[in-house]
Amino acid sequence: MPPILNTRSISKQFGATPLFRNISLTVEDGARIGLIGPNGAGKSTLLAILAGQVAPDSGELAVRKLARVAYVPQDSRFNPGLTVREILQASLADGHVLESEREGRLREIAGRSGFATLDVEADSLSGGWSKRLAIVEALASQPDVLLLDEPTNHLDLAGIEWLEELLTASPFAIVTVSHDRYFLETTSTQIIELNRIYPDGILRIKGNFSRFLEEREAWLESQSRLQESLRNRVRTEIEWLRRGPKARATKSKARIDAAHALIGQLAEIDARSATTTAGIDFAATQRKTRRLLECDNVACDMAGQRLFSGLSFILTAGMKIGLVGPNGSGKTTLLRLLLGEIDPAAGSIRRAEALRLVYFSQIRDLDENLTLRRALAPEGDTVHYQDRPVHVASWAARFLFTGEQLNQPVRNLSGGERARVLIAKLMLEPADVLLLDEPTNDLDIPTLEILEDNLIDFPGALVLVTHDRYLLNRVATTVLGLDGKGHTGLFGDYAQWEAWLAEQEQAAAPSRPAPKSAPDPSNSPAPKKKLSYLEAREFAAIEQRVEASDARLAAARQTMDSPEIATNAAALQQALTELEMAKQENDALYARWAELTEKAG
Numbered sequence: 001m002p003p004i005l006n007t008r009s010i011s012k013q014f015g016a017t018p019l020f021r022n023i024s025l026t027v028e029d030g031a032r033i034g035l036i037g038p039n040g041a042g043k044s045t046l047l048a049i050l051a052g053q054v055a056p057d058s059g060e061l062a063v064r065k066l067a068r069v070a071y072v073p074q075d076s077r078f079n080p081g082l083t084v085r086e087i088l089q090a091s092l093a094d095g096h097v098l099e100s101e102r103e104g105r106l107r108e109i110a111g112r113s114g115f116a117t118l119d120v121e122a123d124s125l126s127g128g129w130s131k132r133l134a135i136v137e138a139l140a141s142q143p144d145v146l147l148l149d150e151p152t153n154h155l156d157l158a159g160i161e162w163l164e165e166l167l168t169a170s171p172f173a174i175v176t177v178s179h180d181r182y183f184l185e186t187t188s189t190q191i192i193e194l195n196r197i198y199p200d201g202i203l204r205i206k207g208n209f210s211r212f213l214e215e216r217e218a219w220l221e222s223q224s225r226l227q228e229s230l231r232n233r234v235r236t237e238i239e240w241l242r243r244g245p246k247a248r249a250t251k252s253k254a255r256i257d258a259a260h261a262l263i264g265q266l267a268e269i270d271a272r273s274a275t276t277t278a279g280i281d282f283a284a285t286q287r288k289t290r291r292l293l294e295c296d297n298v299a300c301d302m303a304g305q306r307l308f309s310g311l312s313f314i315l316t317a318g319m320k321i322g323l324v325g326p327n328g329s330g331k332t333t334l335l336r337l338l339l340g341e342i343d344p345a346a347g348s349i350r351r352a353e354a355l356r357l358v359y360f361s362q363i364r365d366l367d368e369n370l371t372l373r374r375a376l377a378p379e380g381d382t383v384h385y386q387d388r389p390v391h392v393a394s395w396a397a398r399f400l401f402t403g404e405q406l407n408q409p410v411r412n413l414s415g416g417e418r419a420r421v422l423i424a425k426l427m428l429e430p431a432d433v434l435l436l437d438e439p440t441n442d443l444d445i446p447t448l449e450i451l452e453d454n455l456i457d458f459p460g461a462l463v464l465v466t467h468d469r470y471l472l473n474r475v476a477t478t479v480l481g482l483d484g485k486g487h488t489g490l491f492g493d494y495a496q497w498e499a500w501l502a503e504q505e506q507a508a509a510p511s512r513p514a515p516k517s518a519p520d521p522s523n524s525p526a527p528k529k530k531l532s533y534l535e536a537r538e539f540a541a542i543e544q545r546v547e548a549s550d551a552r553l554a555a556a557r558q559t560m561d562s563p564e565i566a567t568n569a570a571a572l573q574q575a576l577t578e579l580e581m582a583k584q585e586n587d588a589l590y591a592r593w594a595e596l597t598e599k600a601g
Contacts, residue, residue, distance in 0.1 A: 003028045004067045004145045004173055005050055010059030012045055014412065019045055020194060022059070023201050027145055031173040034188035034209065039400075039416030039444045041194045043177045044074065044149050050175065051147050068095070070143035074150045074415065074442075076134035078122035084133055085118035091140035109136050114162065127154035128327040135163065145173040150415075152180045153441045156327040157467055179445050181470045184209040197223075290316050292355060292432055292461050293338060298347035302333055309346065311488045313480065315433065320455070320462045322476030324497055329484035331465045335359065335435045338463065358431035362438035362465075366418055368411035372401060375410050375421050383428055399424045415442030423451070433461045440468045469494060539596045546593055549586045556582040 003026040011021045019042030027033065027050070037043050048054040049061060051071035063069065078087060088109055092102045110118055113136040115129075122133055131154040138146055152160050160183060167174055167187045178184055184191065191212035193203045205215040292315050299309035307330030315321070323331050336342050337349060339359050351357075366375060377383050377392040385395070393403055399420045410418065419442045434455075440448055448471065455462060455475045463480075466472055472479070472494050481489050481497035483504050491497040556579040565571050 001029065002062075002064050004064050005069070006062040007050070007056075008060050008062070010046075010049060010056035010061065012042060012049065012054075012057050020196075020201050023194070024059075025192065025202060025204070027173050027175060029144070029173055030171065031145075031175070032167075032187060032189040033173075033175045034184040034191045034212075035175055035177045035194065036179065036184070036191060036445060037194035038446060039420070039442070040414050041196070041444075043194055044414070046194060047071070047147050047149050047175065047177055048073070064144075067144045068141060069145050069147065070138035070141050071147045072131075072134045072138050072149065072151060074153065076130045078130070078133070080121075080123050082122050083119050084115060084122055084125075087122055087133065087137055088118065088140050091137045095141035095143075097140075097142070105140070109140055112136070112166065126327055128156055128159050131155055132159060132162075135166075139166075139170075143172055145175065146170075148174065148176040148178075150177055150179075150442065152178060152183055152467060153438075155467060157324060157469065158326055160467060160469075179440070179443060179448060180468055181209055181445065182468075292316060292352050294350045295338075296348050296350070298337065298344045298349060300330060300333055300337060300342075301345040302330065306345070306486050307333060308482055308486055308488050311347070313490060315461045315463070317432070317461055318459060320475055320477045321464065322472045322479045322494070323463055323465045323482075324472070324479055324494065325482030326484040329482040331482060332362065332437055334482075335437055335463065335465065338433075338435060352432070355433065356429075356431050357433045357435060358426060358429045360422065360426050360434070360436045360439050362441065366410050366421060368409060370410050371407050372396065372410060372413070372421070373406040376424055385428055395424065416444050416447070419443050420447065431460055433463070434458065435463050437465045438467070439464075440466055440471060538592075542589065542593050542596060546586075546589050549582070549589050553579075553582040553586045 005027040007026075008024055009022040011023070012019045019040070023046065035043055035047065045054060048071075049056050051069055052061070052063070053071065085106065088106055089102060092105055097105055106118065113132050115132075122130070125133060131151065135148070135151060151163060155163060160180070164183065164186045167176075174187070176184075176187065185208050188208060190204065190206045191209055192205075193212075193216070194201065195203065203216060203219065205212040207215070294314045295311050297309075298311040300307045300311075311334075313321075323334065325331050333342070337344055339357055340349075340351070373381075373392055373396075376395055381392050382389040383392060383395050384390070393406065396403075396406055401417070401420075405413075410421070413421070419439070423439070436455075439451065443451065448468070452471055452474050455464070462475070464472070464475060476493070479491040479494055479497045481491055481500065483501055485504070487504060489497070489500055491500065556575070559565060559575045560579055565575050
C-alpha cells in the first residue's frame with residue numbers, strides 16, 4: 001500500500017529567506033513521527049504543507065486516494081456561539097459517521113476527552129480546554145493521519161498525560177511538532193529533525209527521542225571526522241597548487257579540478273555545520289540579602305471562588321521553585337500575587353526592601369507592526385546590558401537573528417523567534433527574583449537547553465510555571481503544587497507532587513469519605529516515591545507486560561512438551577530458541593519490576 005503522505009523535493013521560502021529546500025519524506029500507516037528542528041527551520045510550515053493548507057514553492061505533495069488528513073494548528077479558534085456538541089457533530093459528519101451512531105460516538109468522545117458537558121460554548125473555554133476540543137474534533141473525523149503542531153503548549157501536566165495516553169492507544173498515523181522531550185520520548189517511534197546541517201535537509205531516525213539523540217551524536221561525530229579528513233586533504237592540495245603545477249598536463253588538469261572540488265565540498269560542509277546558540281544570561285543584582293520574599297498563610301480568591309489558602313513559604317536567593325497544578329488552579333494568579341499586582345484575600349506577603357522582581361508573562365505581548373530593531377531597542381540603536389552599551393545588531397545576533405531581519409516586522413517571526421525577542425528584553429532587567437510563566441512555549445530544543453543552564457546558574461530566586469517536565473526536573477529544587485481545590489504543598493520533585501495529587505483525588509472519591517482538612521505536605525514526611533516521570537509510566541504498565549511474558553513462557557514450554565516437536569529436528573530447534581528468548585525476556589522483566597518496586601518504596 002502506498003504511503004498516506006509523500007512529499008517529493010518540496011521547497012518553501014518567505015521573501016528572500018529560504019525555510020527549507022528539496023525536502024522529501026513519507027508518512028506511512030501507523031507511523032508515530034516527532035518533527036523537531038531549530039526555530040525558523042520551517043516545521044510549522046512543513047506541517048501545514050502536509051495538511052494541504054499551504055502550497056510549496058516547488059516539488060509536490062501526494063496524498064493517498066480517499067485518505068483523511070486531520071490538522072490541529074498551534075492556535076485553535078472556533079466560530080462564536082458554537083457549542084462543543086455542535087463542533088463535534090460537524091466533525092462526525094465530515095468523517096461520514098452514520099447519523100444513528102453519532103450520539104453514541106459523542107458520549108464516547110466526551111468520556112475520553114474529560115468534558116463534563118458538551119453544551120458549553122467553545123469560545124468560552126480556557127486555552128487548555130480549547131486545545132483538547134481541537135484535538136478531539138480532529139479525532140472525531142476518523143483520520144488516517146493526525147498532524148499536531150505544538151499540541152502541549154496550552155495543556156497542563158494532566159492534559160499532557162491525557163494526550164500521551166490518547167495517542168499511544170490510537171491506530172492512525174501521527175506527525176507531531178513538539179519541543180517537549182518527555183512527550184516525544186513517550187509518543188514517537190521515529191524522529192525527524194528539519195535542519196540545514198544535514199545534506200538532505202532532514203535526519204530521520206527510527207526509535208524514540210533517546211535513540212535519536214544517540215544516532216544524531218554518532219552522525220555529528222562522523223561528520224566531524226569527514227570535515228577533518230577533507231580539511232587535511234584540502235591543505236595538501238593547496239600546498240601542491242601553490243607550487244604551480246603545469247596545467248597543460250592531463251594528470252595535472254584532473255588533479256586541479258579534483259582539488260577545487262574538494263575545496264568546494266569542504267566549504268559546503270562547513271557552511272552547513274556552522275551552528276550558533278542563543279546567548280541567554282539572566283542578569284542578577286548584587287543584593288546581599290538572603291531572605292527575599294515571605295508568604296505567611298496566604299489565601300487567594302478569584303471571581304468569588306477560593307483558589308488556595310494556607311500558603312506559607314520563604315523565598316531565598318538561589319531557591320528554584322517549580323509551580324505546578326491543573327489549569328485554573330491559580331498558578332498565574334499566584335505569580336501576580338508575588339509581583340504585587342493583586343492583594344491576597346488573607347495572610348500576608350513580605351518583600352525585601354527595593355526587591356527587583358522581573359516577570360515573564362505567558363501572554364506574548366509584542367506589537368506585530370514593530371520592526372525587530374525597535375522591538376529589541378525601543379530607543380536608539382543600543383541597549384544597556386550589565387551596565388555597558390551593546391549595539392542592537394550585536395544584541396540581535398546573540399539571539400540568533402541576522403542583520404537582514406532587523407528591519408523586518410515582528411509579524412514575520414516564528415513563535416520561537418518571538419519568544420527569543422521577549423527573553424532578550426527580559427535579560428536587560430537585573431533581577432533578584434525571576435517569575436517565569438510558561439517561558440518555554442515555542443522554544444526549540446537547543447534554546448531550551450541554554451535556558452535551562454542559565455536558570456540553574458542564576459544566583460537569584462526563581463519561580464517557574466512550566467508544563468515542560470524535563471525542564472522542571474532539571475531546574476527546580478522545590479516543587480510548589482496546587483491541586484485546584486484549594487490545597488497546596490511543597491515537595492522535593494514533580495513525582496512527589498504527582499503522588500500527593502493522586503492521594504488527594506483518591507481521598508475525595510465518592511467511595512471514601514473526604515478528610516475534614518487536607519494534610520500540609522510541607523509538615524509531613526515526603527512520599528517515598530522516587531521514580532522519574534518515565535519510570536513511573538513504565539512502572540504503571542509493567543505488571544501487564546509481565547503477565548504477557550508469563551503467558552509467552554507458558555506457551556513455549558507447552559510447545560516443547562508436544563510429542564510432534566520431539567520427532568522434528570527443525571521444529572525442535574525453533575521451539576528451543578523461542579523458549580530461551582521467552583525465558584530471557586521473563587527474567588529481565590521480573591528483575592526490572594523488582595528494581596522499580598524497590599525504587600518506588
